[in-house]
Amino acid sequence: MTTAAKAQHRFVPGQPDMWAFVLFEALVFTAYFVVYVVCRTRSLDLFLQSQAHLDLRVGVFHTLVLLASSWFVARCVQAARERSFRAALTNAYLTMLFGFVFLVSKVLEWAAKLDEGFGFTTDEFFSFYYFLTAIHFLHLLIGFVALGIAVHQLWSPARRSQELVETCATYWHTIDFLWVLIFALLYVMR
Amino acid sequence: MSRADGERILLWTLPVVGVVWLSAFLLFPGFVQPMSPTMSAEEVAAFYRDPENLPRIRASMILFNWFAVGLIPILALIVLQIRRMAHRTPIFSYSLLACAAGGPTIFLMANLFWLLAAFRPTRDPQLTLMFNDLAWVTFSTQVGFLIAQSVILALAIYLDRQQRPVFGRWVAHFNLVVAALLVPAAFAGTAMTGPIAWDGLLTFWVRNIAIGVWIVVMAVVLARAISRQRADEAVAA
Amino acid sequence: MSDSAAGTLPEERSGSLLRKVAWHWRYDEKRELWIGWWTLVVFYNLYGLLFFVITRTQPPPQPSLSPAEIAQWFADRHHGLLYGYAIVSIVGGATAVMNATLAYSMRRMSVSRAFAYSYLVIYALATLPGMLIMGVVCSVGAMRPDRDPALMSWLYDFAFLSFEGTMGVFLIGSLVWMAAVLLDENRVFPKWFGYLNLCNALTEVVVAPAWIFQDGVFAWDGEIAWWINMGVFVTYTTVFLTLLRRLILREDFGTGPLPELSQ
Numbered sequence: 001m002t003t004a005a006k007a008q009h010r011f012v013p014g015q016p017d018m019w020a021f022v023l024f025e026a027l028v029f030t031a032y033f034v035v036y037v038v039c040r041t042r043s044l045d046l047f048l049q050s051q052a053h054l055d056l057r058v059g060v061f062h063t064l065v066l067l068a069s070s071w072f073v074a075r076c077v078q079a080a081r082e083r084s085f086r087a088a089l090t091n092a093y094l095t096m097l098f099g100f101v102f103l104v105s106k107v108l109e110w111a112a113k114l115d116e117g118f119g120f121t122t123d124e125f126f127s128f129y130y131f132l133t134a135i136h137f138l139h140l141l142i143g144f145v146a147l148g149i150a151v152h153q154l155w156s157p158a159r160r161s162q163e164l165v166e167t168c169a170t171y172w173h174t175i176d177f178l179w180v181l182i183f184a185l186l187y188v189m190r
Numbered sequence: 191m192s193r194a195d196g197e198r199i200l201l202w203t204l205p206v207v208g209v210v211w212l213s214a215f216l217l218f219p220g221f222v223q224p225m226s227p228t229m230s231a232e233e234v235a236a237f238y239r240d241p242e243n244l245p246r247i248r249a250s251m252i253l254f255n256w257f258a259v260g261l262i263p264i265l266a267l268i269v270l271q272i273r274r275m276a277h278r279t280p281i282f283s284y285s286l287l288a289c290a291a292g293g294p295t296i297f298l299m300a301n302l303f304w305l306l307a308a309f310r311p312t313r314d315p316q317l318t319l320m321f322n323d324l325a326w327v328t329f330s331t332q333v334g335f336l337i338a339q340s341v342i343l344a345l346a347i348y349l350d351r352q353q354r355p356v357f358g359r360w361v362a363h364f365n366l367v368v369a370a371l372l373v374p375a376a377f378a379g380t381a382m383t384g385p386i387a388w389d390g391l392l393t394f395w396v397r398n399i400a401i402g403v404w405i406v407v408m409a410v411v412l413a414r415a416i417s418r419q420r421a422d423e424a425v426a427a
Numbered sequence: 428m429s430d431s432a433a434g435t436l437p438e439e440r441s442g443s444l445l446r447k448v449a450w451h452w453r454y455d456e457k458r459e460l461w462i463g464w465w466t467l468v469v470f471y472n473l474y475g476l477l478f479f480v481i482t483r484t485q486p487p488p489q490p491s492l493s494p495a496e497i498a499q500w501f502a503d504r505h506h507g508l509l510y511g512y513a514i515v516s517i518v519g520g521a522t523a524v525m526n527a528t529l530a531y532s533m534r535r536m537s538v539s540r541a542f543a544y545s546y547l548v549i550y551a552l553a554t555l556p557g558m559l560i561m562g563v564v565c566s567v568g569a570m571r572p573d574r575d576p577a578l579m580s581w582l583y584d585f586a587f588l589s590f591e592g593t594m595g596v597f598l599i600g601s602l603v604w605m606a607a608v609l610l611d612e613n614r615v616f617p618k619w620f621g622y623l624n625l626c627n628a629l630t631e632v633v634v635a636p637a638w639i640f641q642d643g644v645f646a647w648d649g650e651i652a653w654w655i656n657m658g659v660f661v662t663y664t665t666v667f668l669t670l671l672r673r674l675i676l677r678e679d680f681g682t683g684p685l686p687e688l689s690q
Binding site for chain 3: 227277278279280281282284285286287288289291292295296299316317319320323324327328331332333334335336337338339341342345349373376377378379380382
Binding site: 015016017018020021024025028031032035039120121124127131135138142 | 622623626632633640643644650655658659
């Protein structure tokens with residue numbers, strides 16, 4: 001299939017393979033969320049009590065930061081589509097910047113909680129808190145690899161595969177989406 | 191120094207390794223008259239505490255620890271011979287390579303447990319008994335990679351369809367027989383007495399003699415294959 | 428099957444299973460690949476049977492059992508454990524052929540042979556924590572029913588933690604395969620399979636808390652560390668067995684992109 005033909009037949013942005021992956025990961029995370037909700041229902045008081053130790057404002061900050069990063073990656077894809085690659089690169093870097101802000105902020109939040117004496121084994125809620133945020137953190141690190149690939153593509157005129165850039169963006173959006181769900185479950189649902 | 195010389199050197203390590211293994215085997219007081227699984231914790235602890243036994247146990251096991259992987263160069267040479275066979279894919283040579291990694295690692299585990307059992311002979315006899323059990327069960331029952339080695343080699347030989355196959359077909363039949371002889375040893379955990387127990391005829395004597403014979407036969411066959419290979423290459427050159 | 432030689436080979440015999448196997452043994456140039464594939468299929472089924480039905484060590488029991496309960500657990504499974512793991516030690520070497528077949532799939536790719544060799548070595552090592560250590564330890568646990576329950580408890584931990592908790596080999600191994608698939612230009616496997624390898628690798632990370640918790644969803648028998656992980660693993664295995672079969676059917680023994688199957 002030539003690139004042109006492929007472009008005509010594309011019904012999702014980026015590789016369809018990435019969408020399959022994203023769907024599968026979403027399924028796995030949904031399973032984690034279901035387990036969380038079931039455990040929470042069983043020990044509601046404990047969870048409510050422990051949740052009170054999480055700062056909602058910090059959660060909101062994280063969410064806004066990631067949403068901003070998603071916005072920048074979307075602009076990056078748009079710029080690449082319009083073939084203004086300098087702009088696309090700038091937006092990719094901004095995405096990375098905001099992603100990095102999230103990472104640092106997350107680590108600081110963990111440090112603060114550990115300081116207050118809430119560790120992985122403190123109670124069931126905190127086990128979930130650290131587990132969900134850590135596994136998300138790991139996905140975010142992988143997201144940086146994806147962004148790196150996107151930047152690598154945008155850099156040289158020899159490459160610049162629109163499909164690959166969109167694929168990386170798709171992944172980034174997914175991590176943002178998963179964070180919103182985690183935020184809702186851990187911080188908001190009280 | 192040519193490649194052929196290097197391979198010959200590797201081949202000649204085998205008799206050296208063989209002598210070391212045999213010495214270690216005879217040195218370990220629990221092999222020549224194999225320890226029985228029915229020994230009580232006290233008897234096993236006494237075995238390890240006995241000042242006649244302890245130095246021999248440690249020396250033999252240290253020797254085994256040094257030379258446990260001594261067979262791998264020979265397995266590597268067999269892998270190279272499989273590559274010369276008329277196969278469509280490298281799957282058989284890869285398989286044998288994987289077996290080569292597995293077998294000695296397991297033997298090292300057993301070796302480790304024996305050394306552990308001998309390290310603090312004054313500890314609780316129940317602990318010494320457990321380490322002794324772990325060592326013997328690992329040593330006796332883990333025949334998987336040895337069986338696989340022989341079966342894979344046999345398959346590779348049967349499928350080596352060329353004018354002059356690398357190994358004669360009898361080598362394949364021989365390997366299947368060896369594989370079959372190793373099977374009973376896998377069941378060593380199921381019996382405390384009799385031929386299947388880890389000190390029994392099938393599990394201890396038949397198994398270990400089969401392995402010994404396999405090593406000797408394969409070494410001879412390998413040496414012949416390598417010299418024939420060199421002769422062919424010299425003619426071609 | 429083999430187009431070029433079709434003119435000179437006897438017709439593929441239809442008929443009994445034995446006849447078909449004999450034909451393939453004699454004439455099919457892909458027989459090594461099929462030997463590898465069938466070894467994979469038979470072994471995984473046997474593995475399921477041995478671990479879930481005969482030894483009954485999967486799904487895993489709770490880490491939080493008391494020593495007396497653990498002694499009882501071993502006693503209940505006395506024969507299953509001893510005979511089941513005997514069979515495991517006989518067939519365990521089949522993993523060498525399985526890993527060789529998967530390594531071959533990477534050889535067929537346009538990527539360096541280093542990927543195939545890395546995978547082969549990593550997974551050769553993986554058989555120890557993947558089944559053999561557990562086999563030895565459970566056999567030792569079962570063989571003396573009158574052993575001190577405190578020692579049985581240690582053996583129990585040794586068996587299950589080494590089995591459920593050894594993650595590195597499968598983690599790195601999956602990442603190696605993932606990288607190979609994503610970089611490959613011969614279209615040996617679809618890209619989404621590369622990503623599925625990433626999912627499988629991540630399940631190894633998720634298991635880590637099993638070393639910390641003795642009960643709950645993160646313990647070695649927990650909903651997250653075992654059940655969800657097992658779901659991913661079964662999916663992954665079924666998928667790669669299917670993809671491997673397609674690979675063998677498409678195989679042209681060349682070095683370029685694999686042709687698609689003519690549907």
